[in-house]
Amino acid sequence: MHRVVTGATGLIGKRLVEHWLNQQHTVTVIGRTQQHIEEVFGQRVQAVTWDRLTPAILQSAEVVVNLAGANIGSKRWNAERKKEILQSRVEATRKIAGLLAGLGAHAPALLNASGVGVYGLQTQLYDGLPPRLDESTRLNCDAPPDFLSQIVCEWEKAAQPAIAAGVRVVFLRFGVVLAKEGGALSKMMQPYLFFLGGPIGTGHQPFSWVAIDDVIRAIDFLLANPVLSGPFNVAAPEGITQRMLSEAIGKALNRPAAVTMPAFLLKLILGEEMAQALLLEGQHAYPRRLLEAGFKFEYPEIDGALKHILQ
Numbered sequence: 206m207h208r209v210v211t212g213a214t215g216l217i218g219k220r221l222v223e224h225w226l227n228q229q230h231t232v233t234v235i236g237r238t239q240q241h242i243e244e245v246f247g248q249r250v251q252a253v254t255w256d257r258l259t260p261a262i263l264q265s266a267e268v269v270v271n272l273a274g275a276n277i278g279s280k281r282w283n284a285e286r287k288k289e290i291l292q293s294r295v296e297a298t299r300k301i302a303g304l305l306a307g308l309g310a311h312a313p314a315l316l317n318a319s320g321v322g323v324y325g326l327q328t329q330l331y332d333g334l335p336p337r338l339d340e341s342t343r344l345n346c347d348a349p350p351d352f353l354s355q356i357v358c359e360w361e362k363a364a365q366p367a368i369a370a371g372v373r374v375v376f377l378r379f380g381v382v383l384a385k386e387g388g389a390l391s392k393m394m395q396p397y398l399f400f401l402g403g404p405i406g407t408g409h410q411p412f413s414w415v416a417i418d419d420v421i422r423a424i425d426f427l428l429a430n431p432v433l434s435g436p437f438n439v440a441a442p443e444g445i446t447q448r449m450l451s452e453a454i455g456k457a458l459n460r461p462a463a464v465t466m467p468a469f470l471l472k473l474i475l476g477e478e479m480a481q482a483l484l485l486e487g488q489h490a491y492p493r494r495l496l497e498a499g500f501k502f503e504y505p506e507i508d509g510a511l512k513h514i515l516q
Contacts, residue, residue, distance in 0.1 A: 207265050211235040211297060212272030212318070214245045216388045217379075217420055221270065222246060224421050233262060235273075255297075260304050266313045268428050269305065273297035274318065274360075278389070282352075282479040291356055294318075298363035306370035314431070316424060317364050319376040321413045321440055321490035322353030326482065329409040334444045339493035340378075340436045353482050361436070373434050375427050380413035380440030380490055382420055385514050394454060396464070402455055403464040405471065408448030411489035413440040416504040416514060426500050433498055440490040443506045447487070450507060457511035 208225055212218045213234040222232050226249055233251040235258055236242045242252035253262060263269055274294040280286050298317055305312040324342055327335040346358035361376050368374050383390045396402040423439050445453075455462030471480040492500075504510035 206267045207231045207233065209233045209235065209263060209266045209269040209313075210272065211270070211301065212274060213250075214241060215272060215276070216384055216386070217318075217382060217417065218270075218272045219245065219386075220384070220417055221272075221421055221424060222250060226250070233266065255300070258300070258304070260308055263301075263304055263313060264308050264311055268314045268316060269301060270316045270318075270424065271298055271301050272318045277356075278479075278483055281476055283476075287352060291359060294356060294360045295363045298360060299366075302364045302367035302372075302374075305372045306366040308372075309370050312367070312370070312372045314373040314375065314428070315364065315367055316375045316377055316427060317361070319361055319378045319436065320353065320357050321378050321380050321438060321488050322351075322482070323357035323361070323378060324488050324490065325350045325354045326486035327411055327488055329407060329411075329486070331407075331409055334411050334446065334489045337444065337489050337491035338438075339491045340438060341493070351482055352478065373431065375434055376436040377424070377427075378436055378438045378440075378490070379420065380415045380438070382417050383414055383510060383514055384417035388417075390514070393450075394458065396466070397454055397458045397460040397462070400460060401464045402451060402458075402460055403462045403466065404448045404451045405466045406447070406468040406485040408446060408451065408465070410447045410485060411487040412445050412447050412450050413438075413488050413490040414445070414450070414507065414510075415439055415441050416510040418513070419502050419504055422503060423495060423500060426495075426498075430498060433494075435494075437494050438490045438492040439495070440492050441502055441505050441507070441510070442492055442496065444489050444491070445507055447484075453507045453511050456508065457515050 239252040324338040349355035451462045
């Protein structure tokens with residue numbers, strides 16, 4: 206089968222493309238430059254730049270998985286960077302959705318990246334986790350309470366033309382994706398290697414996570430079930446705090462998790478808004494719709510997930 210992936214040179218995209226190539230699917234990768242795509246995948250995929258993307262390329266596909274977007278945590282936020290983060294997601298989604306809307310009944314399904322940040326940051330509790338947030342949780346997209354919720358609200362809104370035209374659209378609301386080859390986990394592990402690991406800030410903030418293996422399995426599952434559409438929290442069912450995460454990383458690496466990273470230092474390094482949104486606050490997202498549809502997480506608990514990822 207022919208499948209189209211945007212944002213394929215990122216953490217999820219690389220793993221997804223390799224997975225589908227191993228299954229003997231034909232994969233078209235859409236990106237900014239053909240050279241970069243070929244540096245990552247060689248001649249094993251069809252490389253198409255955004256300016257050469259046509260309805261015919263999409264019409265021949267079984268699915269389009271749109272993962273395009275600037276890395277949210279790679280650079281300190283300022284007005285220019287925030288604009289880049291937002292526009293890179295919205296403009297890519299708007300273009301894909303517009304082309305699919307033009308195909309109407311002949312359009313493939315669209316699985317569009319999104320995030321649990323849409324729910325906003327939750328108040329921390331000192332004796333457990335805040336209430337679970339699932340796909341039925343009411344959103345405040347008219348007045349998003351923070352930058353992450355603004356991103357996701359506008360990101361999902363950009364796909365509305367495809368939905369209005371009858372295209373099956375699934376929003377993949379990812380938690381923090383844990384993988385050995387990159388992403389947040391590789392950065393979080395560094396202090397532990399020097400015996401300096403431990404909780405961040407209070408340690409009470411909720412942390413929504415998912416093993417990358419389950420991300421790929423969830424995408425396959427949603428693709429294989431054409432009756433499913435709309436938002437899906439792609440986050441492990443086990444709710445944890447940041448302190449629980451730090452203890453699990455220490456256990457997996459056989460290192461102590463006793464050195465607290467103070468909030469003021471993170472705010473100094475990253476800026477207050479970025480530090481709060483990405484590290485010092487969080488969401489307790491729950492994958493209700495995936496579970497109700499019959500999806501089974503292979504790594505539902507953090508200890509087992511980290512043992513698998515870091516083995």
